[in-house]
């Protein structure tokens with residue numbers, strides 16, 4: 001069975017565009033965890049500082065487990081540390097030039113705090129390190 005693959009990366013690096021394109025060219029299924037959480041309201045709070053809902057990771061894992069059971073899936077989410085390691089065949093961490101990323105995030109209308117937080121995360125390679133460690 002072709003195990004699922006995951007595309008983590010800081011918001012704005014191009015996970016959605018690439019994930020959808022790969023899925024349409026390869027016939028693999030594409031799952032955007034952000035959309036999955038929104039559809040099922042898989043949240044357990046709200047982060048005022050970053051102005052976004054807090055993901056209920058346990059419920060996301062249960063929901064995702066059902067959806068990737070048959071394999072052949074591309075999973076798009078900025079992090080990958082809370083998924084069981086055995087789920088994924090390959091992890092591709094997407095990156096982009098930081099000045100390009102900054103402009104993309106600005107156009108999303110993110111507040112200054114959120115924007116700086118995301119940029120710092122990218123500069124310090126937080127999601128990359130996380131993927132390597134998990």
Ligand SMILES: Nc1ncnc2c1ncn2[C@@H]1O[C@H](COP(=O)(O)OP(=O)(O)O)[C@@H](O)[C@H]1O
Pocket residue numbers: 009010011012013014015016017018104
């Ligand atoms: N390879 C690329 N070349 C040019 N623009 C891109 C590329 N990948 C993504 N973008 C642009 O960057 C923005 C963020 O892309 P998106 O796929 O939504 O990122 P993410 O899912 O990682 O948040 C979009 O406006 C998209 O058009």
